Amino acid sequence: MRQRWQRARRAVAGLAVAAMAGGGLTVAAAGPSAAEQDTAHTWTVAGPGGSDLSAELDLDAAGELRLAVDRGGAPVLLPGRLGIRTSLHDLTSGLRLVDRHDRTVHESYRMTTGKQLQRSATMREATLTFAGADGARLGVVVRVSDDGVAYRYVLDDTGPVTVEQEASTFEVPTDAKAWVQPYQPSYETERTETTAGGANAAQPRTCTGDVCSFGYPTLFDVGGTYVLLTEADVDGRYSGSHLDHRDGSSSYQVALADNAPVTAPGPLATPWRTAIVGSLDTLVGSTLVDDLAPPSKIKDTSWIRPGIDDWSWLSDGSSPGNFDRQKDFVDYAAAHGLPYTLVDAGWQASWVPELVRYARARGVDVLLWFDWNDLRTQAQRDSWLPKVKAWGVAGVKVDYMYSDAQSTFQWYDAILRDTAQLKLMIDFHGATIPRGLQRTWPQVMSVEGVRGEENGQNPTRDIFLAFTRNIVGSMDYTPTWFSRPGRQDTAARELALPVVFESGWTSLGDKPEGFATQPVAEDYLEQLPTTWDETRLVSGAPGQQPAGDRQVVMARRNGDRWFVGGILAGAGDTMNAPLSFLGKGPWLLQTVEDAASGGGLQRTVRTVTSADTLSVLAQANGGFAAIACPAVKGRTDCDDPVVTAPATTLTVDPASATAAPGAGVTVGAQFRLPQGDALHQVHMTVDRGRLPAGWTVTGHDVSAGTLPAGRVLSGHWTVTVGKDQPGGTVEVPVWTEYANPAGQGAPPVHVEEVVRVSIPLHGNVYASDQPFLTETNGWGPVERDRSNGETGAQDGNPLTVDGTVYAKGLGMNADARVDIDIQGRCTRFQASVGVDDEVGGKGSVNFTVLGDGHQLAASDVVRGGQPAVGLTADVTGVHTLSLVVGDGGDDKNFDHADWGGARLTCLD
Template sequence: MRVHNSRHRFLARCVVPMVAVAAAAVAATPATAADSAAWTVRGPSPAPPVSASVTLDSDGALSLAVTHRGRSVLTPSAVGVETTAADLTKGLTFIRREDRVVVQNYVMTTGKQRVRHARSAESTLSFAGPSGARMDLVVRVSDDGVAFRYVLPDAEGVTVKREASSYTLPSGAPAWLLPYTPNYEATRVETTAGAAGAGDFGFPALFAVDDTYVLLTESDVDGRYSGGRLTHQAGTGSYAVKLADAAVASPGPLATPWRTAIVGDLATVTTSTLVDDLAPASKLADTSWVRPGTVAWSWLSEHDSPRDPVRQKQYVDFAARNGWSYILIDEGWDRSWVPDVVRYARARGVEVLLWFHWTALDTAQERDDTLSLVKSWGVAGVKVDFMDSDSQARFKWYDDILRKTAELRLMVNFHGATIPRGIQRTWPHVMTLEAIRGAEQFRTRAATNTMFPFTRNVVGGMDYTPVAFVVSDRDTTDAHEVATFLVYESGWQHAADKPENYDSRPEALRTLNQLPTTWDETRLLGGRPGQEVYLARRSGQRWYVGGISAVPAKTFETPLTFLGKGRWLVETLHDGPDGLVREARIADAHDSLTVPVATNGGFVSVICEYTKGRSTCDQPVRRVPRTDLVVTPGQAQTRPGGTIDVRGTFTLPTGDPISDVELRVTPPAGWRVSGEAVSDKHLRAGESISGAWTVTADAAAAPGYVDVPVVATYRFADDPQRRPVHVEEAVRVFVPPPNPTGTAYVSDLPFLSESNGWGPVERDGSNGETNAGDGGAISIGGSTYAKGIGTHAPSEITVWLGGACTRLQAEVGIDDEVTESGSVAFQVIGDGRPLADTGIIRSADGARTLDVEVSGVRTVALRVTDGGDGKNFDHADWADARVTCA
């Protein structure tokens, strides 16, 4: 790439990253004073459908307008930026114009189109303000829209106070708008550009100007800036960009995000990849570990299930039977049992995803410790929730967690999040984002559902959590629910209902098992926002056609001209008079697909190449062979630097042979293993391989329990995913701390394990809320205590006594910080045996004294139950908890 000066070297290096094919720069074309008042930028096609016009008026103020096929769609509207050092919205003088064509070829891991080819024309218009401050307005035009950004080249840094960026549409233009909230979960409304109320609206915002549609949004937002939104002046068609922060600071030169208008007919807008085209290239050199897929998710249909490892294993079994790739364990999981569920799942070909509140990962130390820990368990990805902000600080946090998860090869789903702004191109391990009023709102409306493919889902993966038959407050049919899985694009599709509800609708489940979650090609076949939408998507050699409707019953018909040569088998699932109906027919590219669509209904068609005798497009789902891995010993104890001997035997009891079998120990960080992995090219039914190893503990091993995994990996024939199966069992090794001596407060002892019903367990403070240290002093019945443990039922803390102590004493009760009465029971468990139980204690009961004999006890667990009536307000204190020891 040729560049013309140092300022534009910055632009080329930092603003316009190329993939595969670099952009070619052309010579600068300085304008004279006579022609410096207006400039036009046209797309690179021979007959470009879209063009942008920039005007500098007599006051030195800039405006930008957009036309589509010669007709105005965005009339001249102010552009510019104001910093703390200069007002670059007026008094500008033109310096030069530079043009180039930007060509990009790149590959996505998710989305509506896997392989991307993008071509656009770009003009950089350079201006100086009254004080000499410089600003470049960079305008990029492609066949599907216009984008512009500002480049402020001040090497000393810059602080942006506001943008003048705005858009003006005909006041009568139909509009589909989202009242702004930072989680983008408000109900989208249908109105007009002028009739919309005054206030803020979230991106993306869709308008129709006659038969041309305009989708306004932004691209390439990260921690160098803050997110934007639109603010509307009532009674006008004008919308201005408003930043989340009052000031956005950059330590050096700044290139702002792209202000983006996707422009064209409805099909062009719906299938546009412009937001990704404008984003920085992928930061990952290797994406082989990034795997989209279907996720079994329990929280929506049964909120308490993420606390139940037995129920989570049932979801694993369901996913394994149906070839689904993942389960998501949402809020409520506990580190005491998650590793076991992960091992159970992986042995069955299912990977586990874990939910986190973002505040559990908001510091570098938390991200290093927590994410590294769950990765060591074998977790494949994380769902991070409740960010609820478009501030620059929050985007810096996104940058940080994306770098760390990429380093650890953990895939990501952002919930309670902002919208995609090209993030899935730059960070290909981002599988999906919420930013949608999804099924978890428990109020499903067909009219709203049919807006999403034309608005929110245009800009990136959308975690709607589809196919929720469990939602009773819905006006959609069962076929509509199934079709959302296809019509909505998301790299991870979190199927939102319970196994029993899917099993009771076998035709729906059969269809879901055949649907991919990423696509090679997407075409809009028909529809209008708020009414209906029909899409064709291709994955490999197969086509999938689906639609959802919010209109009265009708027959949908579409030509099948997109099919290749030959004959095709078309299997269609739709609503029938007595439930879901599946029909099959043979067709070719000269035929049409005709489907009855019920009121607020939908359908899904799976289309595969027809061969003689073929009666279904169903492909076998991935089912992993049953194997056995036995590890001895099951439990062990060693001091730091000590050793244990480990043996493992891996067996294929029955079935077809497996291949590339390997058995090895994968020691924890800092631990060492002596002995080689054992392997076998093939293992037949009834055959085994065995290994023996000596494992040496880290000389600096912290007290507590450590899992030493023994892992078997293998491949099996006809695996559609062609990846190794991971089978793991672990030796549970206990590293004891020093025995306590004298009178020791429990809050000063190391915790061997801990779990808590809300937030972290607190030492010498009350439970508070979700952050460590956010409680107050421990207070029960008006008495305060300097020492103790603050918990929230259900909770359990285990500490080591080593047989050296004789008594455990504490004052226990509900903390005074709760606003309503709680109810709990305190229990003391010694080496697995019950030693004490207070029975139910309520807030009004004040403190109760515990005095428990613990002679000879090695480990003691302090447990709190919720009293049988739920955990609300169950802030339970172990005040002055102490042990008397030799």
């Protein structure tokens, strides 16, 4: 078969492909003649230009299709089955060729993240159309580039298409060295070095019988050529997949998530089955996964800003629930020029807006963590995402998806659309691996899909990741935790990790006190960007080196500076980094490495050229970090100045006010820079867009082209409450923005205060429409106008007790309590209370109403399946109303308690 494929390659070598100037798609169609359709059973797709890659397809006597890959004429992937089975057609055998078209695909595009911002890709493409035994058509699209081969299926059914199984199989020589990851949807299992045939022994817990499942990307060394298997362009039309392997065999078969069929509207183009092929340099520099993805759906990406954040959860697990402690992390980010702070699980809606205001005044933006269960439905996203955007949050980190199912990819489609519309950046944690997502949706800053720093340390794993997972997209590894108890590596290695690993948002894992113990590292991290113009593998490999250790050195360029990071796993050794990636002339090279003793770091600066080699004597599980910059006259190091936002004051008068519907409040504001260089492009306003419908603002915005220190910028407005505004408290935002002194495209610094306008409660008021002063709940959050549901916000059902549905009310789970400010203006509270029908007759609870801490009314124990009980209380003169649910004397299981129709009668 190999000789026949070589003859076929020569036969098609003369296909004419014309280049279209300026990029885009170039097509030169060439279908087979009638004679060729009857006799040809082998077809070759050669790579572009001087590429040494080719893909060869063969159709055997049974009409079964196979694909192999050669590099430089030598086999890399052996012939592997192709084909697909749908609910209507078996397109795995009995195939015959009916058409072929060839073209060259050339695209130039720009990314917001990744190993290289500006991209250019050229691929030769052949679309071969086959007819099945029943006449159904199967299109096989094959692309070959300088760095790999990919294929996909195209089904032209006009109605819904249900794919039951793919025959897609990669064939790898059994003796090829392999680096595999046992498949779990979290992608958080350890990678193992083994062989292609013996991989199943790596982790039998993901096996069924003699078949084991492995996750992408999977790396093989086939006679010195590396092959990285993965997939690209997966969205809600399909599911993710993984590889199934029978013990001892050479076959790795594509298996759909959960072994479940997928259904999509026709015609259907499946994801790309992708093999990145070449040297380790080729793999590390490959952009093939993104090249195969659809173009960006976002035209204006000016609001998308990768960067470093300090993240408290890893080193200080309880801190995300502590407002004052989060301010410490904001202060640290502000002092060191970090653009973001990330607030993880435990934050409270009651104080996040204030934290955001505190941070933005210091030039720091807040990123906010979410459990995906709180954003799972469209209703949840429509509630939460506009709210956090109004607070001033710059982006969200969403966690715990843990699925490759089609329904999960449909959820990705939806939340990506929603965040793009709101201009919210996003990071997917507890997620699948990237499959070109960051090209199509450039607001995606990073994706976990990795066993990272939070899952314990494994220096060998980190070497593997540089040659596997991080090749296919940004990796939310959460590196750099100097103060980690029992740390298994050196400080220099921790510092190198955010250079070795690419991530659009890099979440540093230590706390301010931990960073402060390593001032040399702080200086380095202040300089570190997260976007790259170029990435180079300098040295290293995933397998053991002759000296018995594993290491990798990576260089990434941002502008005219190269950042270099090297990590080592194993015994101490000399790490050699040839500097041939540097340009002409002399360069300054400042290197940070471990001090000989004491656990600290030391920095050296020297002059080098591209002919030199950097040699660092690394300690066990050690490493180094470096910066190289052109050696211009007068420059003594590679550090750019760290510019931070100056301290300013914005005062509003009054800070709070009371106004009835239709009444006005006069608001004054003064903004001042006490000292320092003058501010520029200063603008002050009342944020009309964040006021409720019906509210109006009169008065003009105030601006100053330059505002010197000591001068006051003043503004005055009248804010009129809407005539239909219900009682409660509304925050009126007043803010000043000025040009960020950091420049370089940094967003304006935003300084904001609010005037809290209290509108007297009047008439009939529903408890679910009022803000909570405090909130506790035994299972997930308290729900407004729906049952408790599960742990996500707004994931409940209509409030229903013994078949009676309530449009308004509160859903809780014992033990639970909410406190509401009713201003001393209400006289009566009433509700119909009981256990929600969603627990199927289970559960037992009791209800209590408190007024300013005193019991006003209480129910007996109410059980699931019983009718609702009426509960009323005289609340005359009460300021704080508390609604409390107990567990009925047993445990809290199934205690879904409804306050149906809970409402207050207040003064007019």
